[in-house]
Amino acid sequence: MVNDDNARAGGEFEELGMISPQGAPLRVKARFGPDLPRMVRPPAVGRRVQFGDEWAGLQVRLPEAESGNETAQTAIEAETAAVLTVHRAYSGTRYSGLFPAPIGYDVNATEPFIVYAAPRGRSVAALAQGVSTSQQRVIERDLVLAVRLMEAVGLVHQGLVPAAVRWDDHGIQLWDFGSVTHLGRPRRPYGIPPYAAPEQRHGEGLTDARDALWSVGQIMHQLVTGRPGHPEGPSADLPAHPSLAQTLAPVFAPRAADRPPPGTLLQLLMPGAGADFPAVAQPDPLDPYRRDFDTAMRRKRASLRRAPLPPPPSAPPSAPPSAPPWLGEPRPPADTAEEGAWLYGGSTAHDPETAGTERGGYR
DSSP states (O other): OOOHHHHHHSOOOEEEEEEOTTSOEEEEEEEEOOOOTTSSOTTOEEEEEESSSSEEEEEEEOOGGGTTOHHHHHHHHHHHHHHHHHHHHHTTSTTGGGSOOEEEEETTSSSOEEEEEOOOSEEGGGGTTOOOHHHHHHHHHHHHHHHHHHHHTTEEESOOOGGGEEEETTEEEEOOGGGEEETTSBOOSOOOTTTSOHHHHHTOSBOOHHHHHHHHHHHHHHHHHSSOOOSSSOOTTGGGOHHHHHHHGGGGOSSGGGSOOHHHHHHHHSTTTTTTSOOOOOOOTTHHHHHHHHHHHHHHHHHHHTSOOOOOOOOOTTSOOOOOTTTTOOOOOTTOOOGGGSSSOOOOOOOTTOOOGGGSSOO
16 A cells, blocks of 8 residues: 555656667656655656655656757766666676666657666765775776676766765665766866866866765765865875775876776676676777767757747636746755755756767667
């Protein structure tokens, strides 16, 4: 039986059409909770989804009022493409729990959305100065493993911050796939210090999986010491924490070229790992042309959404005009740098080059 508190939190069940991660059309009965303030960065919003007797999912959607916002449309398409790429590569393997589990999506809906299974555990930010050595080893191993697995499918997570990493007794789960870009693309200024690598923040050179290793090191520094690390290189207190320095000292090098590749570092943390990994992806020579196609399709969809609608019926003269339901409701700032504010992470920019969902295959 549905809990009364849950019943009060949402409306009636309604039919929801979407596409499964395998590409099949789905129609399910779903009920939605209210929008959760600061759940994801604006202009996207997040809300819980109930399919049966429990709130078992999370929907991230772009409100209809933002249908002409090409940057926001690109961001949700990028998130969808990235999470589907990883899901299709590792679903059914022992690595699947490291990443969010998509249930369905529709980037062509009036309000584009993706539905995830509910996040596991809690943010590792809650573990600051309370992480045991054994927990530390599991978290750093899982983070490096996730970076290496994403590298294998040609992706780099640019938004690794404590709030983007969930933790429970089964290990980590990595979120904020809206901050994922493609390996080898020109870096754009992105992320917040100290978690984003210097070259990434300054938009220098080409995206490298070792960008994410810097972020792993900074997350672990925060967990072990309770303090943020240095934004440009190793912190002065690193030698005072041998459990951190003995494994991760090389990832604090200011330049990606001076950090070890994820696979090399993973061998230190998990000897023998990688036998069942895909080969590291190489940049796609057709990628610029695919991006041009995606951009053209987004513009076409945006122009169709902006087509004028027929005017609504006139209200009786005595009835005052109704305000839109969202008018006057507080919205969080789009450019906040408050790292712990979001469920998914603390980066404040989106890469407009990472969308690819129109191609269907994503790889």
